[in-house]
Amino acid sequence: MSFLTAVPLPDAFETRTNATFEALMWALSRPGTVQDLPAPGSAGIAEALLDRECRAFCDDPALADRIATFGAALVPLPLADHCFLALDAGLDRLAQIAVGSALYPDTGATVVAQARFGTGQRLRLTGPGIETLAEIALDGIAPGFWALRAALCRYPAGFDLFLTCGAQVIGLPRSTTIEVL
């Protein structure tokens, strides 16, 4: 069979990054729903999204090394378009997350963090992607974070949040209104 007629097959990298993106896409399209990633952790998300065109911030040295191999520049938090953070402490610095502007909403950062799903603080979500309202429970996130997010995300400026728990992910775009219950 010639190369022109062969049916192409995705390699492992393509299969993995495609599935990761699909999980992220549906997570962001339906905020609060839990989607399955092909592999646990944030490294797979970085692999699917980051390359030499990106500036990333990462406070986990092991993950930062991995991100560097994808080609992304490691920069201080205010300059980063993708942030891999711990949200359980250090709220002061989180105010530096890039939120873009009404003129350039696309410059708002994508934030990836870890949390535990199904326990802890209950949140009520409304907004695009949610028919009426959704309720989720998250643990491992500092209590003041949601107030900080509300203050920073002045729609359409803001940042978009992916929370991972093992190989599961929840997306919280800036368009979602979060009520702390």
Place this chain on the structure above:
Amino acid sequence: MTIATLTKPWEAMSYGFLDASAKRELRRKMLKAIAVPGCQMPYASREVPMARGWGTGGLQVTLTLLRPSSVVKVIDQGADDSVNAASIRSFLSKVSGARETWDTLEATILQSRHRIPEERLRADQVLVLQVPNPEPLRPVEPNMSVARQMHADADYGRLWLILYEQIVRSGRVMQGAAYPSLVNGRHVMTPSPIPRWDVPKLHMAQHLTFLSAGREKRLYAVPPFTRVEPLVFSDVPFQVEDHAALTCHRSGLTGYFMNEIPQGDGGSQFELSDSNLGIKAIRQAEGADARIGPTWYENGKTS
């Protein structure tokens, strides 16, 4: 870091035609587009083996989503068998191994030029609309930097002025396609040149919609359950085309969007614009097993 970690085995072609860096850029922009519904996000718009303006924007979004288990439907003004739709569909399956279909119910990804199928799309389906002109403000503001500022300020008054002038001149809103619509109460988008008939299908829909303009290098999205409200005046309600009472002369179906076929005697006949719905109706009438899903419109009214 070694040479081995920086290189990869030789391939005849990247899976899904686009290379990995093009896909990553599209993924990043598609996520931002979902996060800010209706807001146009710039992207690089790579070369694809098709001229800009023939659906390259939709093609790149579809190529990014494709995997071997995908089932793709491509329509051009409702028809699966037009040259443009058939070429794009065969290209998509050739570069990805995805299955081709004409059936809206079977498809996982639907790429469309200027129509939304009549059968309701489900939560697991993605609609990709090809967009020639993504900027709703272009008729009133040709300078794109100024238009960007107007989007930032939600300064959309001049769009109502267009509609007002149409009413003054013609007695009704003449905007037939690409009807400007307010998304999530914040950004006005052009829903691509779909007829007014199709605009209510985007409002609080189950499915995810991407709209991508390859020539203009911008893409935007309407996530599921997002408000899409056509611009109206409080005393001039939004009206879709008056097709409710028309009957398709080939399938006998009534109450869907029709193409008008002029006849030699000066009259006209009508046929379904969503051609595969007509095919399924004809096959049903012949006793074949063709399932028609629930439709957005029933007897010409949104259900």
